Amino acid sequence: MTGERRPTRHIVVMGVSGAGKTTVARGISELTGLRFAEADEFHSAANVAQMRAGIPLDDAQRWPWLRALAGWMADRHAEGVSTILTCSALKRSYRDVLRQGPPEVEFLHLDGAAELIQDRLRQRVGHYMPASLFDSQRAILEHLDPDEAGVVLEVAASPADLVAAAISRLDLPLRAAVGGR
Template identity: 80%
Template sequence: MTGDRPPTRHVVVMGVSGAGKTTVARGISELTGLRFAEADEFHSESNVARMRSGVPLDDAARWPWLCDLAGWMAARHAEGVSTVLACSALKRSYRDVLRQGPPNVEFVHLAGAAELIRDRMGRRAGHYMPASLLDSQRAILEHLDPDESGVVLDVALSPDDLVVAAVTGLGLPLGAAVSGR
């Protein structure tokens, strides 16, 4: 921390594809001023091609991507900028890599019924992640452990309600009160 600059906050909105991570993370950003990033935009072309063809990523394909995300958050922290990242962060080990970036990372886990999420995935347009990979994501999903900072929210709530519940649950300040827009 430099001078009297307030500490940064770093939030990862996590869950399986189709849970609403991007929508909720953007909403948190709009309400709080945290800088938004979409983890999907950090994937290599080969990772995107693999997922587009219906092949799930293995850990070897994920590690460089997760390190890039941790690096992005660490760089924003160094600038005094708070962040909110939409990222699956399905396993504890993936979240551990993300925590190697800035000094403190909090999580918003969007959880819910597979049927509801599968229905949402079937209705969205322009995303490379096919609904057929939902089962593989659910199979590796590890819920937040008690020692992980965060909240778990039900995807059955409306996007606006999820945003408010996340901001309230994490005690995030509204607007420019969070450092570094």
């Protein structure tokens, strides 16, 4: 039939800074063809400057950013395009805003030992989010509730293993091989 659209999928890779959201989301995107977006790129210059200065955002500063992310997913849904988006999505209320975009949003929570993630943050270069904000993120983190669609993966695994586990656990189809038989 012509004009029928395949159902779209919208995955938000969530967790504290340094959990590996971007690495895992990009890996999933490459293997599945889901359209990738980095939530950090949706922040206003003022928000970035504030975080760079080591001052956490308050909820009032986050709402417009979260609504923009939900809108981006909704627009892709309207185009028939599935997405994978990185976003800390630390609180249930933040995830509720993201769910106001497309009809369904699934979450992939990358979680793990604070020491491991802090070590990664200390080694990271070129990112505006300083390691000093890690504790504020951990303090507000609300884990997925049983009624929220999603899975939790332990970040101690290698990036390749996390990507493979996410694709399997979320039952995401792999992209057709380009130039294959």
